[in-house]
Amino acid sequence: MxxxxxxxxxxxxxxxxxxxxxxxxxxxxxxxxxxxxxxxxxxxxxxxxxxxxxxxxxxxxxxxxxxxxxxxxxxxxxxxxxxxxxxxxxxxxxxxxxxxxxxxxxxxxxxxxxxxxxxxxxxxxxxxxxxxxxxxxxxxxxxxxxxxxxxxxxxxxxxxxxxxxxxxxxxxxxxxxxxxxxxxxxxxxxxxxxxxxxxxxxxxxxxxxxxxxxxxxxxxxxxxxxxxxxxxxxxxxxxxxxxxxxxxxxxxxxxxxxVRYPWLVGPVEWSPSLVRKAVTWLAQKVQKPVLKLVDEDYSENGMADLLTERGSSYELNIDLFNQTQHTITGWPGGKPGADDTNRPESASPYPKRVLVLSPEPLDDVSCMGGTLHRLANQGHEVTVAYMTSGNLAVPDTEVRRTIELIIELGEGHEDQAEVSFARCVQRQLEEKGQFGLDTAEIRRLKGLIRRGEVRSSALMLGLTVDHLTFLDLPFYEEGRYRRFNVGEEDVNRMHALLEEVQPHQIFVTGENHDPLSIPALCFGVLRDAMEKSSDSEWRASCNVWLYRGPGGEWEAHEIDMAVPLSPSEFENKIQGIYQHQSQRSQSPSLAKNGAGNTWNVASELNHSTAQVYDQLGLPEYEAIEGFKKWSLNR
The missing domain is CATH 3.40.50.1360 (Rossmann fold)
Incomplete structure (x- = not known):
């Protein structure tokens, strides 16, 4: 000890x-x-x-x-x-x-x-x-x-x-x-x-x-x-x-x-990131806007050595305020023709090729639906890639409902291929019972259900079907929860997509997740694929932005880009989430402390982030989506 x-x-x-x-x-x-x-x-x-x-x-x-x-x-x-x-x-x-x-x-x-x-x-x-x-x-x-x-x-x-x-x-x-x-x-x-x-x-x-x-x-x-x-x-x-x-x-x-508050337990070396973390924490603890913090606030809360090192609370306050203010942008792809000295994303090139990676359907819209809408409306070339089909997360009840619809629609039509497939899946559902494994046909239909939900959601975000890519990574299609094994083909598919899009921006999640979780496995696939593209020209000018992942949001001191959402934009995002009907029951990754549903959890997180910015003395927004910049070499 x-x-x-x-x-x-x-x-x-x-x-x-x-x-x-x-x-x-x-x-x-x-x-x-x-x-x-x-x-x-x-x-x-x-x-x-x-x-x-x-x-x-x-x-x-x-x-x-x-x-x-x-x-x-x-x-x-x-x-x-x-x-x-x-x-x-x-x-x-x-x-x-x-x-x-x-x-x-x-x-x-x-x-x-x-x-x-x-x-x-x-x-x-x-x-x-x-x-x-x-x-x-x-x-x-x-x-x-x-x-x-x-x-x-x-x-x-x-x-x-x-x-x-x-x-x-x-x-x-x-x-x-x-x-x-x-x-x-x-x-x-x-x-x-x-x-x-x-x-x-x-x-x-x-x-x-x-x-x-x-x-x-x-x-x-x-x-x-x-x-x-x-x-x-x-x-x-x-x-x-x-x-x-x-x-x-x-x-x-x-x-x-x-780890979280090291200055409270011993002497620390005050790096810029640690200073930002500590001053943000202090403002929240004493419930003051950053610019109203005084020397006594620092000295009474274990940060006297920081005052000694920096001289006064005034300079510390100004620095933190400016840093936080400069994270805010309504232009997540960069504002064309603007001075980008203090903006999180560069103004050029415009338009940017943007690649948004969603480990499973719904991750993208629940975590960054407002930002997706902004990127599309501001003229960027947005590709949303769903890395897995998400078919393992579809309950059997949704499949039965879909089967009944297919059979009813197919009655009286000459082409009975869809009806035959639906009846085949229906039999397999009965045979597997409550605890059996899904057959390939059942998983295929569940994947199609989620694709339909993705397309409906994309329309709410201003995207078209042409913007959507379904990678269906093999590790997921051939595996089950807790039994996934990523292979070379997974990395090859991701690498092929990177080389096809040659993105200026990538949005992704999965860092610091449980290493066997789907987001973490997908993040590892991206990391390995980017290493294969290390000599590609596009890599040098590509920024990677991390969104926190379903059910979570970055803390204020971690955010490098904060995208504010107006009430109408936020409502549009919620409607996009709502299109994922098969996921309307509480999701393990989205439920917070066992309560809430997908849209309520997203609402709480985005509102909370905006409230923190407001408490720090920044402009008041309806909601904020946060992103952290990531380097492959860190």
Whole structure:
């Protein structure tokens, strides 16, 4: 511990990326396995599911295949299982573990344990007791691997779970079920109950490693590490463990005090970006416009050394005000013929070739619909590329509605090809049931539904069908959530589009997201494709602008370009979002704290950003969409 980490009640290691964090944990597991193997003893691992530990399991598989790491002496116990699912179900955690680890190493199947989700209700208590007894019989868990949910749950210990809780049947939180909705092709298909190890069971492990990636986990990581232990954040009870380490990437660490407010915990080097962050924070904290901050505000809030370095609050205030003011522009593509000295985007060339990348349909309009409308109306050559079809996010109910429409429209017509296709999909829906996998035909129809929604939305934004490109990247079309693998063809398709458009501007999201999320995978595809285009002439003059992503917005100090929206423009954006009918139910990526729908969440974010600018003393706007400039080399 040092002055920067003294607020942290759990040892927290911050890594450059998830792979480095997983390497650290894999080293610990390897040491344990080799030590126990040399002693002729078993090693007992507690394992987690979900996207978070997938990279760890891949690294362990690599070490098994390439370095001879053996799992023959390993006994495993999984944290949890959905209640009511057979182990063969594609979304069961038993199946997940087989796919992600067990089938790829030399584990004895008899030594792998996952809670039984099929036991009769009256036998659940006894089954859970037996699970606890099995852990005790092998001497307890040596290393427990954890992820963390947005509610602060570990395993399926939802808010309200205390440190005394043991393995038991639990009712899943609404937000937890919503987060799993896409895995089950609709929230209505997600089981309402699960069997989970208790917090107390987890605390009994000798060593605990909790993994977390992406800034969507930042808030709950901060609360768990720096807040008081509380049943409202079950992960906070890990503060009671004597050997627990949180291994997180920069995104997940971004709300820890030492990262978010480093000047409050120790001396810092005041870089321009840190000064901007600190002064913006100060104005919001004392609830004053920037230009009204005084020396006492700085000195009373841990920033006296900044005053000493810069001389006075007056100069600091002016600098921050000007910086923030210069981010505001109604011309996101640059204003032709204007002095662009203090504008975020250059005036020339005009018109610009603009490429907007949307990981899934709806991401573009929900995050930057107003800016899209501006770019199109101001005469730029705008191409919107939907990197994936988004077919996995379409509930079966939407497909049934579409099938009925196709069949009804086709009655009495000679050409029955569409009707035959619709009836084929109808049969396949019935055959797959509630939990089966979508066939290629079902996914095709779901993709067509989303294309139709995209076209309707584009019309609201002033775009035409000619402006739209559907990449249908193979990693998505051939995969499923948490089981995506990006390949060369994905990068080749993106590279071909870049070379065709040769953009002056690219708008994209995905940086600092969970590395296995669709936005992060798509961002990686773009990054690799741009590296392939490193010698292309267009690269030298291309600006890349990051939009924050569904359900989030950049903080004021992070914004390099702020595009204000008038009331009518904002309403136009909301109408564009509303065209995505299949996504009108709450989306995991857009729902905030479990409440709201796609257009309400977008409305709240854009209004909030405008309010922050207003509070800082800048002009008052109806709404603002924010963007951060990105460099491939950073």
């Amino acid at each position: 040092n002055e920067f980490t003294e607020r942290e009640q759990i040892t927290t290691n911050i890594y450059e990326d998830a792979d480095r964090a997983c390497g650290f944990v894999a080293d610990a597991i390897e040491r344990l396995l080799r030590e126990r193997q040399s002693q002729g003893k078993s090693a007992v691992l507690g394992l987690a599911t979900g996207s978070t530990p997938v990279r760890l399991y891949r690294e362990l598989i690599r070490r098994h295949r390439e370095e001879g790491l053996s799992f023959a002496n390993v006994v495993t116990f999984n944290l949890d299982e959905y209640y009511g699912l057979e182990g063969t179900h594609p979304e069961s955690y038993r199946r997940f573990m087989q796919d992600q680890l067990f089938d790829h190493v030399d584990l004895d199947p008899e030594k792998t344990h996952v809670p039984d989700g099929t036991v009769e209700r009256e036998d659940v208590f006894a089954s859970c007791r037996r699970y606890e007894e099995k852990i005790e019989e092998v001497g307890g868990i040596d290393i427990q691997i954890l992820g963390i949910g947005r509610t602060g749950h570990i395993g399926f210990n939802e808010p309200g779970s205390g440190p005394e809780s043991r393995t038991r049947l639990v009712t899943l939180d609404t937000l937890t079920r919503r987060d799993a909705a896409r895995d089950f092709l609709g929230e209505e298909n997600v089981p309402r109950h699960a069997i989970t190890m208790g917090v107390g069971t987890i605390l009994d492990a000798r060593v605990v490693y909790l993994l977390a990636w992406g800034d969507s986990k930042a808030g709950v990581i901060s609360e768990s590490v720096e807040g008081q232990p509380s049943a409202s954040i079950p992960a906070s009870f890990l503060q009671l463990h004597k050997d627990c380490v949180f291994c997180v990437d920069g995104g997940a660490a971004s709300q820890l005090t030492r």
